[in-house]
Amino acid sequence: MPYNCVVLVKQVPDTKQISGKVMKDDGTVNRAALPAIFNPEDLNALELALQIKDKFGGTVTAVTMGLPTAAEVLRQSLFRGADDAVLITDRRCAASDTLATSYILSCAVKTLKYDIVLCGRQAIDGDTAQVGPQLAEKLGIPQISYVENLSDLKDNRLTVRRSIGNGHQIVRCKLPVLLTVLDTANEPRVNAAKHMMKHKKALTPIEIQQKARAELPDADEAAVAAKAQEITESLSKTHSVVKQWNLDDIKADLTWCGVSGSPTKVNRIQSVVLAAKEIRDVEPTEQGITDLIHELIQDNTIA
Amino acid sequence: MIKVNRNGEVWVFAEQHAGQMEDTPLELMGRARTLADTLKVPVGAVLLGHNIDGLAQKMIQFGADKVYLVEDAGLKDYQATSYAKVVCHLIEKFEPQIVLYGATVTGRDLAPRIASTMKAGLTADCTDLRIGEHKVTKTGELHENLLLQIRPAFGGNIIATIINYERWPQMATVREGVMVMPQPHTTRVGEVIHEKANLTPEDLPLEILEEFKTERKVNLKAANIIVAGGAGVGSRDNFKNIWNLANCLGGAVGATRAAIDLGYIDHDHQIGQTGTTVRPKLYIAAGISGAIQHQAGMDESQKIIAINTDPEAPIFCYAHYKIVGDLNMVIPMMVKAIREKI
Ligand SMILES: Cc1cc2nc3c(=O)[nH]c(=O)nc-3n(C[C@H](O)[C@H](O)[C@H](O)COP(=O)(O)OP(=O)(O)OC[C@H]3O[C@@H](n4cnc5c(N)ncnc54)[C@H](O)[C@@H]3O)c2cc1C
Numbered sequence: 001m002p003y004n005c006v007v008l009v010k011q012v013p014d015t016k017q018i019s020g021k022v023m024k025d026d027g028t029v030n031r032a033a034l035p036a037i038f039n040p041e042d043l044n045a046l047e048l049a050l051q052i053k054d055k056f057g058g059t060v061t062a063v064t065m066g067l068p069t070a071a072e073v074l075r076q077s078l079f080r081g082a083d084d085a086v087l088i089t090d091r092r093c094a095a096s097d098t099l100a101t102s103y104i105l106s107c108a109v110k111t112l113k114y115d116i117v118l119c120g121r122q123a124i125d126g127d128t129a130q131v132g133p134q135l136a137e138k139l140g141i142p143q144i145s146y147v148e149n150l151s152d153l154k155d156n157r158l159t160v161r162r163s164i165g166n167g168h169q170i171v172r173c174k175l176p177v178l179l180t181v182l183d184t185a186n187e188p189r190v191n192a193a194k195h196m197m198k199h200k201k202a203l204t205p206i207e208i209q210q211k212a213r214a215e216l217p218d219a220d221e222a223a224v225a226a227k228a229q230e231i232t233e234s235l236s237k238t239h240s241v242v243k244q245w246n247l248d249d250i251k252a253d254l255t256w257c258g259v260s261g262s263p264t265k266v267n268r269i270q271s272v273v274l275a276a277k278e279i280r281d282v283e284p285t286e287q288g289i290t291d292l293i294h295e296l297i298q299d300n301t302i303a
Numbered sequence: 304m305i306k307v308n309r310n311g312e313v314w315v316f317a318e319q320h321a322g323q324m325e326d327t328p329l330e331l332m333g334r335a336r337t338l339a340d341t342l343k344v345p346v347g348a349v350l351l352g353h354n355i356d357g358l359a360q361k362m363i364q365f366g367a368d369k370v371y372l373v374e375d376a377g378l379k380d381y382q383a384t385s386y387a388k389v390v391c392h393l394i395e396k397f398e399p400q401i402v403l404y405g406a407t408v409t410g411r412d413l414a415p416r417i418a419s420t421m422k423a424g425l426t427a428d429c430t431d432l433r434i435g436e437h438k439v440t441k442t443g444e445l446h447e448n449l450l451l452q453i454r455p456a457f458g459g460n461i462i463a464t465i466i467n468y469e470r471w472p473q474m475a476t477v478r479e480g481v482m483v484m485p486q487p488h489t490t491r492v493g494e495v496i497h498e499k500a501n502l503t504p505e506d507l508p509l510e511i512l513e514e515f516k517t518e519r520k521v522n523l524k525a526a527n528i529i530v531a532g533g534a535g536v537g538s539r540d541n542f543k544n545i546w547n548l549a550n551c552l553g554g555a556v557g558a559t560r561a562a563i564d565l566g567y568i569d570h571d572h573q574i575g576q577t578g579t580t581v582r583p584k585l586y587i588a589a590g591i592s593g594a595i596q597h598q599a600g601m602d603e604s605q606k607i608i609a610i611n612t613d614p615e616a617p618i619f620c621y622a623h624y625k626i627v628g629d630l631n632m633v634i635p636m637m638v639k640a641i642r643e644k645i
Contacts, residue, residue: 015458167516263424284628
């Protein structure tokens with residue numbers, strides 16, 4: 001029996017690459033200076049969805065909300081085997097916290113067919129792990145977080161193993177359900193040549209527009225629009241037009257989007273400064289070490 | 304949605320599993336008490352489960368003025384849907400101004416579901432909570448007595464203070480181990496308020512078929528002395544030096560994420576932002592550069608001895624004793640000196 005999976009993916013700045021250079025003078029991070037990557041655990045969520053498709057058939061749709069450049073993670077999803085990709089991009093999404101983000105995503109996911117919604121457990125730029133459970137609530141479906149593997153899927157019921165920190169649970173649930181997937185769940189596959197060939201040129205409408213303009217730098221609007229139309233038609237043949245939706249397309253109520261939909265606000269940001277404490281130098285010699293140990297015994301630090 | 308509310312109580316979600324109270328809510332009780340005293344309101348504990356009335360008294364001993372107790376066979380095992388429904392009902396009925404959760408697997412699963420239903424703000428993984436004010440830059444509007452939700456952000460490279468003043472309750476999850484558990488007072492008295500769960504079958508969508516618990520082998524939180532090794536230890540074999548020193552000091556063994564990723568030691572030993580937070584009497588850091596993510600889990604140790612070949616290593620910015628040298632030489636010297644003295 002085939003299942004439809006929707007995977008939420010996110011493009012994130014690679015926070016592992018943070019060094020002094022990307023910190024601004026005011027202590028905030030210059031996100032633009034960091035490489036943008038596919039959020040690691042979202043790759044595990046995508047992998048799980050692709051495994052379900054490989055085994056049972058069905059579809060995998062990758063959805064992201066972000067800047068137009070976030071189309072890159074959608075292309076990466078298509079290269080790995082996703083059937084369809086949706087970019088939600090709109091200036092009015094800016095400054096959304098997890099509550100507003102989950103609302104916007106829910107408006108998009110509601111327009112899609114799904115049996116299983118998958119998210120990475122958390123994104124490395126916020127580490128909150130909140131969007132998954134909040135999205136499940138907004139869709140009115142159950143959630144299973146911290147999923148480590150799928151042990152069974154039949155008769156519209158799935159069984160998974162989830163981590164509970166100091167152990168595991170085996171949990172069964174009727175579909176539809178939302179899963180958040182851990183990095184230990186699987187080894188994400190790499191791009192497949194077959195899919196790369198097919199979707200090599202996958203583009204969003206914004207990108208198609210840019211491409212048409214680049215190809216006809218001196219032409220008038222009408223000619224560029226015609227060119228864009230031509231590119232769109234040719235890409236459609238291989239399902240390589242990435243869907244691009246704004247908040248109106250998904251009928252989102254603007255009250256719950258962006259700044260007005262985000263209850264959490266930043267009061268202040270401080271950079272972490274290492275204040276030098278008073279420090280004692282100890283020589284790495286028998287004498288130095290013996291004196292140190294003696295002192296620690298004297299002051300009862302060690303018994 | 305709850306109207307803006309600054310008179311309500313400060314609540315702690317009293318997470319228990321099979322009648323066993325988790326540590327984090329108990330750790331939270333101390334801070335909830337301070338916050339509530341500043342706001343001059345009572346502390347409430349929210350306790351859900353089945354056959355757990357004994358735990359209500361425990362929450363009172365740890366500082367709760369009121370315990371909202373909901374017992375139901377359907378609440379025996381934690382499920383996000385049922386627990387969220389019951390907690391939301393309590394929030395709507397009793398209108399607390401602040402609700403705190405441990406940032407445990409359960410807390411991080413439950414709190415966002417509740418926040419979504421209540422359309423309330425939620426800050427994940429706080430390391431500090433205070434009461435303070437906020438001035439809105441654009442309008443000059445001043446909000447007083449807000450919960451300042453302080454957390455590391457961006458991989459630990461910055462500390463952000465988050466607030467929410469437009470919608471209530473103010474909610475946060477708090478990292479395990481960062482707050483000091485208060486002493487229980489067996490003579491404290493409090494009120495237990497019994498509420499009904501009113502669950503329907505739809506509230507219980509999960510079947511929990513099996514559960515295995517792996518006893519945590521390492522108890523870093525309780526250790527007075529911790530010897531921690533990093534990538535600089537060089538190999539799993541060299542890590543024996545670390546174990547040796549810990550053994551002769553009666554201490555526990557900690558590690559950095561890098562050492563764990565390199566396979567020198569198990570994940571249970573990780574100290575730092577994504578591991579355990581510790582504050583022992585003595586912390587010996589060997590072959591550890593001192594990244595902020597590691598520092599976040601250990602810099603409240605009373606004494607820190609750092610051993611590193613690099614005199615410029617950041618760890619020396621917050622250590623008390625600086626030993627510039629090869630740990631494979633220095634540690635055996637320490638072991639020898641201790642054996643001779645004790
Ligand atoms: C989101 C996020 C969360 C993280 N969470 C954590 C966490 O919880 N805990 C954690 O520890 N890390 C965490 N990290 C990783 C952290 O950023 C560092 O990468 C890690 O702590 C470095 O470990 P290290 O000091 O062992 O390794 P390195 O930084 O590689 O340091 C090794 C040190 O050993 C010294 N050395 C080498 N040989 C010797 C020798 N023979 N004798 C003495 N010294 C020697 C070197 O001079 C160097 O200073 C996290 C990172 C991110 C992005």
